Amino acid sequence: MFSKGNNKMKKILALLLAAAMVFALAACGSSEAPAATEAPADATEAPAEAAASSLAVCLASEPDTIDPALNSAVDGATMVSHLFSGLAKWAQDETGALVIVPDAAAELSEGVENEDGTVTYTYTLRDGLKWSDGQPVTAADFAFAWNRAASPALAADYGYMFEVVDGYAEMWETDADGNIVNPDAKLNVTAVDEKTLEVTLANSVAYWNELLAFPTYFPVREDVVADEAWATDPSTYVSNGAYTMTGWEHNSVITLEKNPNYVDADEILMDKIEFYLSDDSNNMLTNFENGTWQLIDDVPTNEIANLKTEYPEEFVVAGQIGTYYVCWNINEAILPASSTLTGAEAEAAKAEIRNAIALLFDRNYIVEEIGQAGQVPASSFVAMGMTNPDGTQFYETAGSSDEYNGYYNVSADAFEANFAQAVETLKKYYTYDEATGMFTDFPTLTYLYNTSEGHKAIGEYLQSALAGVGITMNLENQEWNTFLNTRKEGNYSIARNGWLADYNDPICFLDMWVTGSGNNDVQFGKGGHKDVAIYSLDLTDLGYELKVENGTWAQTYDELISLIKSCTDNEVRYELMHRAEDLLMSTGCIVPLYFYTDIYMLDDSVQGFFSNPLGYKYFMYCTVAG
Template sequence: MTLTRRHLMASTAAVLVLTGTATLAESHIPADATLAAEQTFVYRVGDESPSIDPGKVEDTDGSDMVRQLFEGLYNQDADGNLIPGVATDYTVSDDNLTYTFTLRDNAKWSNGTPVTAGDFEYAWKRAASPALASPYSWYIELMSIENASAVIAGEMEPDALGVTAVDDTTLQVTLSEPLPYFPQMLTHSTTFPVLQSNVEEFGDDWVQPGNMVSNGAYVLTEFVPQERAVMSRNTEYWDNANTTLETVTRLVVADENVGLTRYLAGELDRTDVPAGQYPRLSQEYPDQAMSVPLSCSYYYMFNLRDNGPEEFQDPVVRQALSLAVDRDIIVDAVLAGGQKPAYNFTHWATAGFEAPEIAMANMTQEERNAQAQELLASAGYGADNPLTVDLVYNTNESHRAVAVAISQMWKQTLGVETTLANQEWQTFLDARGSGDFDVARGGWCADYNEASTFLDLMQSGSGYNDSKYVNEEVDALLANAKTSDNPNADYAAVEKIIATDMPIIPIYHYAAVKMLNDQIENWPVNNFQQNWYAKDLYKVAAE
């Protein structure tokens, strides 16, 4: 999958005069670029994020916003490589258990006070604290930070977490076991600092505009839930001189087709391509339509709790439903945006991952359908005893289109009766987390570029194992992978177990299928996670 835009990357150019007045030194903007008079970026999301508190944020849209407002120890460049954020360097002990980070001395909060190692210590301990009840506290445990499990479980106080501010510019982190990809995990929003005095002064309202003190390239200046959020340049940001966009605006537009209409009318600089429309749009707007691999996997999950539906406790039933899904139709006819069929959970483009041989992947759809029919019949379901499925997804036209297509496949192949229900995003998350579903749509985007970011969801204690799937062998393999010289062997074994137990139905691996204003330059198309930083973008004048 490739991007059809003319400008994939801006060169690292030097001195530029900005539309008549300001001068940027050491800029990432080419010297011959002509900037637009108004440096603004407006993009669409489909729903409001549950939180923009770095310690609580749990969705990709929320993380995109938090990444503009806050800065962690490290950022990513346009290719997804680590580059300095607040940290300028680190050392690691011989046993690979102690990381010591040196922080830059010119990093400031938006109120002008210095960003210190103590701000990171506070933020990480806060994120792990049961008092915060963060849906992402488990990420601190995934990082293998010393005592994280006990702190999250309430068995030890947050102060026992293995993170210490040695002085204002030195942060020391102690791990319980070596973790080769630990530095890669430090670009995630859960690890961003927050200012203790700011949180304590305003309580839950500290994230509101006018209250929030942040350390990223932008500050929050307007926030209307379910409508818009406006972020403006943070003049205290240490690299503000090299920031070009003045404002970044996030608009909530639930309907993808309405979003496209508003994009084509010039109201948006970026929006999602509705299901099935990429082929047409890429022909009509070759410099604006884009499809690149995106580190997310789309799947359906079964409720495997003890009080969940009895029919789905049988792996044979789950296998039958998975086999009957024609993934080629989903990606080629329903979505048509460069996605790829998924027969395993981990995205095919994940760094270092080698997908194992999955029997289903090498079958024709006719063979899959025949086997699905045999399996479902062996489980006791048929014309005299039809299987019924209640399928829930969050409100989105693409999710609806996929659900309708799959329900038709189940009906035609297996005689299954499916009831579809859509829910608003927060309601949907609550239902999944509490087990108020039979089968639910799932989508997981990598927190870092390594296979464990997907497969750890299959671990019995994972905070996002909403199926409540429990397999001791999977737990043991994932634990071993953390310190293994060849973790891919463990990952392959886990994928094979999933393909047999089928706690989830992998459906497709994502592509980022977007419309992007061709005046916006420096978009990180080669960043597999599509982690974008507005401070690195700029808008050129229209041709």
């Protein structure tokens, strides 16, 4: 068993190292998930032979949004990347390696360090850039879009991605009551003229070019987005990328067609892409097998073994830098009704309970019997594939144990001991019937997941694992865009989650948990947790003055993330990130299950397809053999 698991880990690590090398050459959230609604009733009917200039794919269900500033899902980002052109983009070089290259910018310029430590970049836009309605794309469009995406008024999930830009802190400064102090503050980004954009960063940022290729940094036009519903209807959807949206049958299909106004239109090979919307993996597989859809991003769990055999070239398992995990709502009441614990003692007990629950789950069973695609059991949140400055894996140096990597031992041999340890911890807080081996007063939980056979199968396993010790956990599924908003608003007790790297730095797994982040589904620093003062942080050994005992989340974690983003000493910065993950994992609210692989099926008639480590899939250079 150990040898087999070890070989599997080596194989997937090789895939992830390749993905990490792509990041390194170049320099996502996204939550990875297939999801939501039914395809058209006639979608399974075999069509007439499709023209080579048309491609039908199914990534997920109805997207929550395809506004570049508001999207936070991988499927939406794939569509947005076909519809918009940022200053930079992901591409393949002549060897097939993925790289970040200029897109709307004529070149990716070098930054100039200023006397105060800030860094200024100046970009010149290419000639001939146009919006899909024929109007010129200007530097002012980028300046407007960035300020909009970063603004408290929009409160975008990924707004914090502009924290590296000078001026962001002033935009978000608040008084003691939480009111914005500088409502007119802007990012330090200037349209010098119609074709020249100047931006100043608070300090040097190694992954800046990757941010420029991220959808949140794509341009939008002020007069277009003045209509709040602009991104929901093809008639009002104006973009500047390779495609324009020509149809959106909600909960059915989104149609993109080649944009004749795109500056590189001559290089775009695929004329039309139909993104079918479905959460039914059986329906997806049927449409793939009868030739209706050429790519599907989900398959029935119980078919994986057969598909590997029947479609050895078309069933694809690719490396991906991400983590599938369970998250708790930190404000959920999980102590028994009879508990007399209050305040800090109650909060500390809840953290210990959540960490104990994490030990009841057999991650090896999940990846071998449910996942079946080379996923690796995870004992930390920052994913495999992220590396330290010395090239070692970040996850291998996480936690404080000398016996295993991460925050708990996820080897198959350790499960029995983990289970026993969890039970002993839970006995401190709940009534335990020794005769039955069951706890009798654990509050009922509800596990929220988005519609998918795979997510359901994992949920059912987690449910059975908890039932084995007397804990009742009901399952509730929602379609994708509803699920995203339910989780974001904190209207859940425990939920499935997933995160893929946005760029080549562990901070993209850590800054999402600051209080004000739109991706802070756990609700750290919000609601009742806002005033919880149980966290301690001492950075004096690293040369900082910050030393907090029994502070709030904002006083500790938020401050730590800010220091990481302003730190220019790489060794110190990575040590700070390890401490941030230590603090995050101490809450027990993040329960990693496995490190992702990317599973999809691609018809062998399709040529020119590629994807990146963020999970985005690219179809613009595809051709389909007749």
